Amino acid sequence: MGVLYHLRHPLLALDLIHEHAARDLLVFQSMLRGVPDGVPLADDYPFAETQIFDEPGYPKLHFVERRYAGDATNWWIPNRACVTAMLRSAGFSIESQPEEEVFICRYREVPASSQAAYPPRRKYDRD
Numbered sequence: 001m002g003v004l005y006h007l008r009h010p011l012l013a014l015d016l017i018h019e020h021a022a023r024d025l026l027v028f029q030s031m032l033r034g035v036p037d038g039v040p041l042a043d044d045y046p047f048a049e050t051q052i053f054d055e056p057g058y059p060k061l062h063f064v065e066r067r068y069a070g071d072a073t074n075w076w077i078p079n080r081a082c083v084t085a086m087l088r089s090a091g092f093s094i095e096s097q098p099e100e101e102v103f104i105c106r107y108r109e110v111p112a113s114s115q116a117a118y119p120p121r122r123k124y125d126r127d
Contacts, residue, residue, distance in 0.1 A: 038081030
């Protein structure tokens with residue numbers, strides 16, 4: 001069962017899972033909404049670029065202020081492009097997707113230039 005959409009800070013949660021809990025394999029599941037395919041993205045865009053954000057396949061995490069499906073703990077609803085981007089950003093490589101909303105991921109080292117703003121503190125050594 002998915003948990004990401006019940007968290008107020010989902011990317012922080014993925015960062016912390018990467019840093020403190022995942023050793024090699026992560027099985028990730030989340031409710032998804034929106035188009036199934038993402039759009040090709042550039043590595044960078046000029047500040048004046050705004051049109052890319054209107055593309056249906058651009059990574060999106062929709063905020064739910066009150067309720068979704070009668071549940072007040074549904075805070076976020078991602079599209080597939082958002083989930084894959086968040087997993088990669090947190091330091092996971094997506095190995096497979098056996099079902100529409102399930103992602104099998106592997107831990108990968110994150111370059112220092114791509115790490116979150118808070119300092120990492122590993123609780124165990126990697127073998």
